[in-house]
Structures are given as structure tokens and as C-alpha cells.
Amino acid sequence: MAEFKANPRNRVMRYPKRAAYDAATVHAILDEGLVCHVSFVMDGQPFIIPTIHARMGDQLLLHGLKGGRMLEHINAGNPLAVAVTLLDGLVLARTVFNHSMNYRSVVLFGRGASIEEPAHKLEALRCLTEHVCRGRWADARPPTEKELQATTIVGIDIEDASAKIRKGPPGDADDELEWPTWAGVLPLPTIPQPAETDPRQQDALPVPAYVRDYRR
Amino acid sequence: MAEFKANPRNRVMRYPKRAAYDAATVHAILDEGLVCHVSFVMDGQPFIIPTIHARMGDQLLLHGLKGGRMLEHINAGNPLAVAVTLLDGLVLARTVFNHSMNYRSVVLFGRGASIEEPAHKLEALRCLTEHVCRGRWADARPPTEKELQATTIVGIDIEDASAKIRKGPPGDADDELEWPTWAGVLPLPTIPQPAETDPRQQDALPVPAYVRDYRR
Numbered sequence: 001m002a003e004f005k006a007n008p009r010n011r012v013m014r015y016p017k018r019a020a021y022d023a024a025t026v027h028a029i030l031d032e033g034l035v036c037h038v039s040f041v042m043d044g045q046p047f048i049i050p051t052i053h054a055r056m057g058d059q060l061l062l063h064g065l066k067g068g069r070m071l072e073h074i075n076a077g078n079p080l081a082v083a084v085t086l087l088d089g090l091v092l093a094r095t096v097f098n099h100s101m102n103y104r105s106v107v108l109f110g111r112g113a114s115i116e117e118p119a120h121k122l123e124a125l126r127c128l129t130e131h132v133c134r135g136r137w138a139d140a141r142p143p144t145e146k147e148l149q150a151t152t153i154v155g156i157d158i159e160d161a162s163a164k165i166r167k168g169p170p171g172d173a174d175d176e177l178e179w180p181t182w183a184g185v186l187p188l189p190t191i192p193q194p195a196e197t198d199p200r201q202q203d204a205l206p207v208p209a210y211v212r213d214y215r216r
Numbered sequence: 217m218a219e220f221k222a223n224p225r226n227r228v229m230r231y232p233k234r235a236a237y238d239a240a241t242v243h244a245i246l247d248e249g250l251v252c253h254v255s256f257v258m259d260g261q262p263f264i265i266p267t268i269h270a271r272m273g274d275q276l277l278l279h280g281l282k283g284g285r286m287l288e289h290i291n292a293g294n295p296l297a298v299a300v301t302l303l304d305g306l307v308l309a310r311t312v313f314n315h316s317m318n319y320r321s322v323v324l325f326g327r328g329a330s331i332e333e334p335a336h337k338l339e340a341l342r343c344l345t346e347h348v349c350r351g352r353w354a355d356a357r358p359p360t361e362k363e364l365q366a367t368t369i370v371g372i373d374i375e376d377a378s379a380k381i382r383k384g385p386p387g388d389a390d391d392e393l394e395w396p397t398w399a400g401v402l403p404l405p406t407i408p409q410p411a412e413t414d415p416r417q418q419d420a421l422p423v424p425a426y427v428r429d430y431r432r
Contacts, residue, residue: 009261013285034306034317034404037299039255039264045225046262048255050301050321069229083253085266087406090250092427096345096356097363101250105266129312139397140312147313169414181355182421186430187409188250190303197400198385205398211308214402 009109010160020163029106029163030055032216033084034132038062040073040080053084054124054131059155060108061115061124071152074112080156083107090186093170094179102185104165112156124153135210190216225325226376236379245322245379246271248432249300250348254278256289256296269300270340270347275371276324277331277340287368290328296372299323305403309386310395318401320381328372340369351426406432 004010004021012019020026030036036053039046049070054061060082064071074080088102115121122143129137143151170183192214195207220226220237228235236242246252252269255262265286270277276298280287290296300322307316331337338359345353359367386399408430411423 014281035301035303035319037253037255037264037266037301039253039262039297041257041260041262044257045295045325046255046257046297048253048264048297048299048323050253050299050319052317065230079261081255081262081264083264083266085251085253087251090349090430092349092352092356092411094357095363096341096353096359097367099345099348099352099356101268101348103251103266107264109261125312129315132315132317133306133308133402136308136315137312140308140315141310141392141395141397143312147311151313169412169416172414172416176357177416177418179357180419180421181357182424182427183414183417184423184427185412185414186349186427187412188406189409190404191407193403193405195308195400195402196385197398198388200385200388200393201399202393203396205396207400208398211398211400211402214306 004161010162012162012164018164018166020165025163026106026161027055029086029104030084033086036082036084038070038080038082040078052132054128056124056127058158060158061128061153061155063128063151063153066150066152071154074154075114077111079111081107081109087188089188091170092183094172094176094181094183098170098172100166102167106161106163108158108161110156110159112154115153115155121153220377223376226378228378228380234380234382236381241379242322242377243271245302245320246300249302252298252300254286254296254298256294268348270344272340272343274374276374277344277369277371279344279367279369282366282368287370290370291330293327295327297323297325303404305401307386307401308399310388310392310397310399314386314388316382318383322377322379324374324377326372326375328370331369331371337369
């Protein structure tokens with residue numbers, strides 16, 4: 001799918017000029033984000049849970065311990081909304097009204113089902129692990145049969161999605177520029193710090209290159 | 217309120233040892249987060265929107281342009297779930313199964329109503345501005361009557377809330393420690409970078425101290 005079709009469910013209503021519906025933009029934000037938030041409904045009550053995700057092709061993967069409320073609910077075919085938000089910086093305008101943030105976000109809608117076929121399930125788990133830390137799958141001890149049985153993985157078909165992006169300097173109007181205050185953007189990137197070796201580490205092993213040079 | 221009472225709606229089901237229900241812990245996470253995600257339901261369909269928030273006493277504030285779908289929905293008294301998640305680092309265990317993240321999150325439930333009384337509304341806007349950047353309210357051009365009219369602010373009474381926190385090294389079992397791979401934590405803090413002055417800045421004003429030394 002090259003483009004998600006805008007419709008009443010996924011159309012960006014506020015600041016539509018910030019919207020994007022192409023799959024490349026949507027996928028890039030999903031792939032960079034480490035955390036998503038899942039919105040679902042039980043008996044008319046909205047719930048929200050933050051969790052790890054990964055994209056496998058056109059599907060979004062979620063996982064957790066077997067028997068979890070959210071995963072059981074997803075596996076029953078109920079509708080979901082999922083968001084991934086990357087905060088890039090503060091936009092400090094001259095006017096309170098024009099203050100904003102620079103960000104890249106995706107909201108998607110879909111339904112999911114658990115992945116049961118063993119090879120598919122293992123590949124999904126590899127995809128989740130590599131999403132969080134590329135290179136880790138080859139080094140970590142693979143899941144045992146018992147651990148696989150204790151894990152539920154769901155694949156969500158992305159029915160609708162949209163991205164929303166704000167970047168650049170403050171949007172004050174021309175006749176506001178003389179207000180005597182500094183204005184600009186404060187970048188707020190996530191910057192990996194030196195890794196902290198587990199105190200229980202038994203052998204003196206070096207920090208792997210994919211951890212030392214970690215980048216999203 | 218010193219403590220939120222755990223009940224079927226807000227009780228942390230997965231890893232209950234990571235849960236906290238005291239207001240001080242919940243408030244500290246809400247206060248540090250720059251973005252929240254709001255989950256709501258329309259015609260049985262879950263929606264989710266990322267937005268700026270602030271806490272004013274026991275209420276959570278949200279704002280936006282007047283007429284926005286989410287704010288109208290909140291103002292009609294519909295139930296909400298809101299999450300704030302702070303990601304602290306990757307937990308790279310020896311086993312794929314024990315991989316995790318260090319994080320601090322809050323999920324809260326409540327209903328909101330718009331704040332209309334002018335002094336209250338201005339104070340809420342001050343609270344939102346200062347939440348994002350302490351010190352900014354005094355420097356920025358205050359909202360005009362027209363801008364205030366174009367802005368909706370809602371106050372959400374927090375009915376239930378819970379926090380969930382994971383910290384520390386990987387949780388591999390003792391009999392897993394000999395697996396020959398490095399294990400530990402990769403800290404992923406948000407680190408403010410030098411501010412980028414608006415290219416349209418008219419006078420050579422210094423970057424304010426509250427921007428230069430910005431910390432959450």
C-alpha cells in the first residue's frame with residue numbers, strides 16, 4: 001500500500017497542512033518510535049496502554065504475556081486505535097498563542113489477531129527484538145518452547161492511518177515580530193548514554209557495537 | 217488526594233509489583249511528561265490523540281482550538297483514558313524473553329468540562345505554558361481576547377489513576393547468567409540541545425536562561 005486514503009476516521013482535522021497519508025511517512029514514524037499507545041473500548045469505557053510495537057510489512061505487532069487483558073481483547077477482533085509520537089522540540093513563539101511543539105506522530109486504526117504458526121511467531125518475535133535494538137537477536141538466548149507458549153503476539157492489519165508533522169521555527173504573524181522576546185526552537189532529542197553493564201555480568205564482555213553506537 | 221484506590225479499572229494487571237497508586241508518584245510523572253495520549257470512544261470506535269497537557273492541582277488540563285472534535289467530545293462529559301509515558305532506557309537481557317524497557321507511566325481515567333470563567337481560563341493557560349517551559353509566561357505576549365475566545369481549555373477530574381515503573385538491570389534468572397552475551401541497560405534520556413533562534417528574530421536578544429538551562 002503506497003497511500004492510506006483519508007476518510008472521516010483518519011483525516012487530520014486540526015492543521016491539515018501538517019498531515020501526510022503516504023505509507024512511507026507513516027512507516028518511518030512507526031519504525032523510529034520505541035513506544036506506542038493502544039486505545040480500546042470495553043463496555044463503553046475507553047482504555048489506553050503504552051507498550052512496545054514493531055512493524056512487520058503492513059502489520060503492526062504487539063506482544064505480551066499470555067492472558068493479558070488487552071491482547072485477549074485484540075485477539076477477539078475488537079477495533080483499536082494506536083498512536084506513535086516522536087517529540088522533536090519546543091517551539092517558543094513570541095505570543096503565548098503560537099507556542100507549539102515540533103513532532104512527528106502517527107495514528108492508525110485496525111483490528112488484530114494472534115500469530116500462532118510457530119515459524120511466523122518466531123519471526124514476529126525477532127522483528128520486535130530487532131525493532132528495539134538492531135543486532136540483539138543474534139546475541140540473546142532464543143526463546144524456549146515454554147517461553148513461546150507464555151507469549152502472545154498479535155498482528156494488526158492497518159486499515160487507516162495518518163501522520164502529522166510539525167517542524168521549523170515559530171509561526172508568529174509578521175506584525176508580531178517586534179514583541180521584545182527571544183523566540184526559537186529548543187531541540188529535545190533522545191540521546192543514548194553509555195551503557196550500564198548488569199552488575200551480575202559473569203564474564204568481562206565488551207559492550208556490543210550495536211549498543212555502543214545505538215541510534216534510532 | 218494522597219492515594220488513588222485500586223479498582224478493576226485502574227489496577228495494574230501485568231507485573232503488579234511495578235504499580236504505584238499514590239498521588240505524589242502519579243503527579244510527578246504527569247508533571248515531567250511533555251506529551252500525553254488521550255483515548256476516547258465515538259460510536260463504539262476507539263480514537264487516540266497525542267496532545268500537550270498540564271496538571272493544575274487535582275485536574276489535568278488539555279487545550280486546543282475551539283471546535284476541535286476531541287475537546288467538544290470531552291466537554292460533552294464523555295469518559296476518557298489518558299496516558300503519560302516516560303521512556304528511560306532499554307533493558308538488554310541475556311534471554312530474548314527478559315528484554316524490557318525502563319519506564320515510568322501513568323494511566324488515568326476521568327471526565328472533563330471546559331473552563332469558561334476568564335480568570336480561571338487565563339490561569340489554566342499560564343499553567344499549560346509554564347508546564348512546557350517554566351519562565352516562558354512572563355516573557356511571551358499574553359493572549360488577546362480574540363485568542364482566548366478561539367481557545368478551548370478543559371479540566372479533567374482524575375477519578376482513577378495508576379503509575380507503573382520499571383527500573384534497574386535485566387531480570388534474568390540466576391541459572392541464565394552464564395549465557396555468553398553482554399547484558400545491561402542503555403539509558404535513553406531526552407537531552408536539550410542548543411536553542412535555534414528564529415531566523416525572523418529582529419533584535420539580537422540572548423537565549424533566556426530558562427531555555428539555555430532547560431531541564432524537565
